[in-house]
Amino acid sequence: MSTITEIAFEEPVTPDEQDAPPGVGVYALAWRRLRHNRVAMFFGFVFLLIVVLCLLAPVYSADVAHIAPDTEVTGPINLGHGKILYAINTVGVPIGPTWSISHFFLGADVNGRDIAVRLLYGGRNSIEIGTVAMLITMIFGTMLGMIAGYFRGWLDQLISRVMDVIWAYPAVLLGITLGTVINIQGFLFLHSTTLLSTAFVVGFVYIPYIVRPVRAQVLGLREREFVDAARQQGLSSFRIMFGELLPNLSSTIVVFVPLMLANAIILEAALDYLGAGVQPPTPAWGNMIQEGLNQFPGGFHAVIIPGLALVLTVMSVNIFGDGVRDALDPRSRAAVRQAKD
Amino acid sequence: MTRFIARRMITMVALLFVISLVTFVLFVVALPGGNPAAMIAGRLANPAEVHLISVRYGFDKPIWVQYIRTMGNIFTGRAYSYQQGFNVLQEIKAGLPATLSLAFGAGIFWLLASIALGTLAAVRAGKYTDRVLTVLSMVGVSLPPFYLGALIIYFVGFKLNILPLGGYVGLSNPGEWFKHLIAPWFTLSVLFIGFYSRVLRSSILDAMGEDYVRTARAKGLSERRVLVLHVLRLSLLPILSLWGLDIAQVIGGGAILTESVYSLHGVGFLAYEAIGNFDTVTLLCIVMLTALAVVMFSALIDIIYAYLDPRIRLG
Numbered sequence: 001m002s003t004i005t006e007i008a009f010e011e012p013v014t015p016d017e018q019d020a021p022p023g024v025g026v027y028a029l030a031w032r033r034l035r036h037n038r039v040a041m042f043f044g045f046v047f048l049l050i051v052v053l054c055l056l057a058p059v060y061s062a063d064v065a066h067i068a069p070d071t072e073v074t075g076p077i078n079l080g081h082g083k084i085l086y087a088i089n090t091v092g093v094p095i096g097p098t099w100s101i102s103h104f105f106l107g108a109d110v111n112g113r114d115i116a117v118r119l120l121y122g123g124r125n126s127i128e129i130g131t132v133a134m135l136i137t138m139i140f141g142t143m144l145g146m147i148a149g150y151f152r153g154w155l156d157q158l159i160s161r162v163m164d165v166i167w168a169y170p171a172v173l174l175g176i177t178l179g180t181v182i183n184i185q186g187f188l189f190l191h192s193t194t195l196l197s198t199a200f201v202v203g204f205v206y207i208p209y210i211v212r213p214v215r216a217q218v219l220g221l222r223e224r225e226f227v228d229a230a231r232q233q234g235l236s237s238f239r240i241m242f243g244e245l246l247p248n249l250s251s252t253i254v255v256f257v258p259l260m261l262a263n264a265i266i267l268e269a270a271l272d273y274l275g276a277g278v279q280p281p282t283p284a285w286g287n288m289i290q291e292g293l294n295q296f297p298g299g300f301h302a303v304i305i306p307g308l309a310l311v312l313t314v315m316s317v318n319i320f321g322d323g324v325r326d327a328l329d330p331r332s333r334a335a336v337r338q339a340k341d
Numbered sequence: 342m343t344r345f346i347a348r349r350m351i352t353m354v355a356l357l358f359v360i361s362l363v364t365f366v367l368f369v370v371a372l373p374g375g376n377p378a379a380m381i382a383g384r385l386a387n388p389a390e391v392h393l394i395s396v397r398y399g400f401d402k403p404i405w406v407q408y409i410r411t412m413g414n415i416f417t418g419r420a421y422s423y424q425q426g427f428n429v430l431q432e433i434k435a436g437l438p439a440t441l442s443l444a445f446g447a448g449i450f451w452l453l454a455s456i457a458l459g460t461l462a463a464v465r466a467g468k469y470t471d472r473v474l475t476v477l478s479m480v481g482v483s484l485p486p487f488y489l490g491a492l493i494i495y496f497v498g499f500k501l502n503i504l505p506l507g508g509y510v511g512l513s514n515p516g517e518w519f520k521h522l523i524a525p526w527f528t529l530s531v532l533f534i535g536f537y538s539r540v541l542r543s544s545i546l547d548a549m550g551e552d553y554v555r556t557a558r559a560k561g562l563s564e565r566r567v568l569v570l571h572v573l574r575l576s577l578l579p580i581l582s583l584w585g586l587d588i589a590q591v592i593g594g595g596a597i598l599t600e601s602v603y604s605l606h607g608v609g610f611l612a613y614e615a616i617g618n619f620d621t622v623t624l625l626c627i628v629m630l631t632a633l634a635v636v637m638f639s640a641l642i643d644i645i646y647a648y649l650d651p652r653i654r655l656g
Contacts, residue, residue, distance in 0.1 A: 039476075164356070165363050168635045169628065170595030173612055177624065180616050266485050270598055273487050274613065293491055297499045307488040315483035322479065 040323020
């Protein structure tokens with residue numbers, strides 16, 4: 001198996017790369033390719049924008065909308081000039097988007113809460129959980145994969161079989177089982193009121209998805225000369241794994257980061273939707289959709305809006321991640337070029 | 342070939358045993374079912390009665406005795422839910438028609454659609470069609486089934502009133518059966534089509550660079566024959582193994598989101614309810630069913646693999 005570095009230099013030269021000084025690193029080259037992928041850059045920017053907006057949730061809540069995410073407005077709101085606004089009408093249907101930035105911009109939910117405020121807070125929770133879950137998956141997945149691939153033998157058998165068992169469960173089924181258990185009786189430091197619980201559940205479910213490719217790559221890498229050389233020098237297994245193998249795995253890991261982030265955000269929303277994730281009244285996109293569906297078909301905007309935010313976020317991460325993969329793995333681009341010939 | 346199949350069967354049984362054991366230990370230790378004896382005895386029972394039931398059902402025995410007893414009950418069809426009182430296997434049997442209809446309908450649809458779209462994208466690689474398909478597949482993999490389902494139910498079912506709002510109608514009424522399943526099939530398939538068509542596209546592009554394809558072209562085969570006879574035959578393998586695992590999980594109740602948003606009372610819905618009730622026995626049975634389906638389908642796919650690519654049989 002050849003490393004990314006070698007492939008990168010075998011790449012047919014494009015005008016841009018002709019100017020590159022010899023010995024430019026893998027990531028510098030990848031960044032150069034990524035920068036020219038306008039679609040990927042655009043969606044990367046969209047994701048960044050969503051993150052910033054969600055982080056500004058407290059500012060919007062306190063200084064623009066003047067309403068907390070849990071405040072339930074049941075009475076009339078006096079807008080001045082003799083205009084009065086009801087968040088919920090007489091038959092209990094919440095108002096849709098007012099498109100007025102200072103009150104109920106995106107309408108109210110069935111409890112009379114401001115959807116725009118909850119959307120930002122919920123997004124903050126969903127993205128935070130997704131990020132932590134992704135980090136858990138990546139860290140544990142990489143470590144277990146490296147251990148299994150490097151030591152082989154019974155350790156590899158043990159890890160691989162455990163991963164097979166996790167793999168055989170449908171992700172959602174495993175997720176709601178663990179999520180329900182933790183929500184009801186808690187596990188170590190995890191209980192229903194911390195967002196960390198959901199992050200751990202989601203992170204755990206996806207570990208085999210990282211262990212397999214990492215293990216496969218380490219199995220190839222460990223037979224190479226530079227690992228032999230390190231072993232001859234008397235480096236400890238720990239040093240070889242982290243000093244020699246990990247840098248060679250980095251591009252694989254980088255490719256998986258956005259992919260796993262997207263998966264984590266989706267699974268988190270699914271768990272919320274099924275009641276095994278973030279518990280109301282704490283907002284998250286998944287439980288906002290679920291609460292909106294509770295009074296189907298009235299007030300359907302309470303379903304559409306958080307769902308759109310969820311889809312847009314996940315899609316941005318996916319498209320950006322696809323661009324990252326194309327940039328780091330030029331073989332796919334080379335293949336496209338070949339097919340065009 | 343017989344020996345290959347026999348070896349697969351033995352591995353299959355061993356894996357099933359391990360999965361059942363791990364699941365049992367996990368569920369009995371982790372699921373907060375409370376004291377199952379107290380649950381059977383009911384609210385008004387005194388401690389002596391609870392103890393009696395606990396002895397009769399064997400909850401006081403070591404965990405491995407309980408395991409053997411539970412597995413025995415499952416295999417002889419006498420597994421009862423402590424919480425809900427029903428016979429679990431009969432409940433699963435009642436849910437299977439809906440789940441199997443969903444799984445096979447959607448499975449065939451997403452496999453054919455992804456082969457068509459993936460091949461099209463690969464043939465037109467780098468061109469406009471390819472770019473549009475790439476964006477579409479990205480949208481597809483980003484659409485959670487419960488959201489897509491809710492949108493379809495609201496706009497197509499409620500507003501336009503074309504499709505029913507959910508539920509399952511048995512095959513004895515084929516027209517209604519089809520009408521009730523068309524939206525679930527589509528919803529479940531979208532995610533898979535997005536993912537599979539990308540995988541197929543890149544494996545076709547990989548194969549096009551191979552020497553045997555150049556040889557096929559060089560001997561004057563038409564582009565269509567090269568594609569169908571040489572490229573697709575091998576490029577389909579990774580898709581097939583994904584398909585085996587995914588459809589097995591759907592049969593084992595993996596389509597919880599689709600089943601719950603459309604109120605299809607299948608195995609996935611049963612699993613969802615069981616988790617809400619901390620119903621260990623039901624969950625255990627469903628997980629076993631999933632494991633059985635996964636193991637059977639992966640064995641089946643292995644055999645198909647060996648048939649399509651004789652090199653694998655020797656390994």
